[in-house]
Amino acid sequence: MNRPTEYRxxxxxxxxxxxxxxxxxxxxxxxxxxxxxxxxxxxxVTMITAQNSLGVRRVENLPTDLVLDQLDAVxxxxxxxxAKTGALGTAETIxxxxxxxxxxxxxxxxxxxxxxxxxxxxxxxDAVAAYRRxxxxxxxxxxxxxxxxxxxxxxxxxxxxxxxxIHDLHQMGARFVLAKMGHIDGQSEHILGxxxxxxxxxSKQFDTQNTHGAGCVLSSVITALIALGETDLKRIIQRAIRxxxxxxxxxxxxxxxxxxVETRVLANEPDELTS
Ligand code: PXL
Numbered sequence: 582m583n584r585p586t587e588y589r590x591x592x593x594x595x596x597x598x599x600x601x602x603x604x605x606x607x608x609x610x611x612x613x614x615x616x617x618x619x620x621x622x623x624x625x626v627t628m629i630t631a632q633n634s635l636g637v638r639r640v641e642n643l644p645t646d647l648v649l650d651q652l653d654a655v656x657x658x659x660x661x662x663x664a665k666t667g668a669l670g671t672a673e674t675i676x677x678x679x680x681x682x683x684x685x686x687x688x689x690x691x692x693x694x695x696x697x698x699x700x701x702x703x704x705x706x707d708a709v710a711a712y713r714r715x716x717x718x719x720x721x722x723x724x725x726x727x728x729x730x731x732x733x734x735x736x737x738x739x740x741x742x743x744x745x746x747i748h749d750l751h752q753m754g755a756r757f758v759l760a761k762m763g764h765i766d767g768q769s770e771h772i773l774g775x776x777x778x779x780x781x782x783x784s785k786q787f788d789t790q791n792t793h794g795a796g797c798v799l800s801s802v803i804t805a806l807i808a809l810g811e812t813d814l815k816r817i818i819q820r821a822i823r824x825x826x827x828x829x830x831x832x833x834x835x836x837x838x839x840x841x842v843e844t845r846v847l848a849n850e851p852d853e854l855t856s
Contacts, residue, residue, distance in 0.1 A: 593621045593659055594808040596801070597652065597678060598667025599628040599640075599694075599703065605841025606697070606794035607667055613844040614801035620808040623659060625651040628670040628703070634793060634836030637701035642670035645677045652681055663807040665690040665800050666715075668703040675711035679718060688720035688807065691755075692800040693728045698793050698839055717754030721814070723800050724750070725761040747774040759803075759818060761796065769826070773818055782819055784826045791832035791840035798842055799825045 594615050601607035608624045615622035627648050631639040655661075664687060669675045682689055693712045695704050709731050716722060716732075730737055732753075733746040743760060750758045751774060758774035768783040802821035811817050827850055831843035 589619065589809065590621075591660075591662065592619065592808045592810070593623065593661045594804050595623045595625065595655060595659075595661040595664040596667060596804070597625040597627060597648070597664065597669070598797075599630055599670065600626055601630055601632055601794075603633045603793075603836065603841070605634065605835075606797045610794040610797040610841070610844060611665065611667065611801040611804075614798050615805050615808070617844055617847050618802070618805035618809065620805040623655045623661065625655060627674055628668055630668075630703070632697070632701075633838070634840050635838035636699045637697050637703075640670075640701075640703060642674065645671065645674045648674050649677055649681065652678075661687050661808075662810075663688050663690065663804050665692060665804040667692055667797055667800075668694040669708070670703070671705050672707040672711035675708055675715055679711070679715045682715070682718040685718070689718055690800055690804055690807075691715060691719040691722045692796060693722060693724050693732065694796070695728050695731060713753055716750060719755045721757040721759060721803065722750060722755040723759045723761065723796070723803075725796060726763050729760050743772065744779060747772060747779060750774070751776045757814060761799070769822075771818070771822055773815060775814075780815065782822055784822045787826070787829050789829060789832055790838075791834055791842065792829055793839045793841045794844075795825055795829060795842050798828055798844060 596608050596611035598608040612622040628642045696702050729746050733749045735746045737743050747758045760772045762770040764786050767786055769786045771782045773780045799821055802824045806817045828842040831846045834840050
């Protein structure tokens, strides 16, 4: 049902992200998701992690000039329709992406990844300020609750706090904001801010610990749908949230810890999601 009906050679998406050797998150999740949607994926590696479903053992950031060389090599040759960033590692690399983005002739989606699902830090302390500098280049930024607090310095206790934080991200230059607020009353809650209005989007929460990579997959589905030429951002995001729910529902408990969400099966919708 979600499968693209035709082969589109120009549906090219670029991810600038970290490597997760367990294949659940990071650039591996991004590429698998692109593939799932029939989108060609290019990937610029920012960091190597050593991790599995039990936790992150080691994080090594690649030198910023190596990240930039990869980016130049891809962009000198390919024309992506859209790009996304995942874990960028250091403030220096984030600033370098910011600099490079001045020349991007395609939209950039910024997933401001800061910690893994296990709570392991994936960025240096000064990265938060660098992410703020990157926001004017973001067509869409997709912070979770923790990242939204860090980026704005606002403790999110009330709905007003969340509205103020989303407003602040627009003020800092982000065109659209998708705040991933986590689980509220058995529902998973997202808020899409356009600058003019905030729209709440709920989805079903499934009882599983296998959610590794859910954030990467969400921003990758959004990226993939834009690569396929979709333009209605609200519909794109509703569909992406639904796709992540399906991926969480279909998770296969790979590994001994928090397993990855399922990126092989596009449909197989649970009854709860069929409306
Ligand atoms: O899901 C966020 C994320 C992004 N990138 C890498 C990661 C993770 C979470 O573990 O490891 C490389």
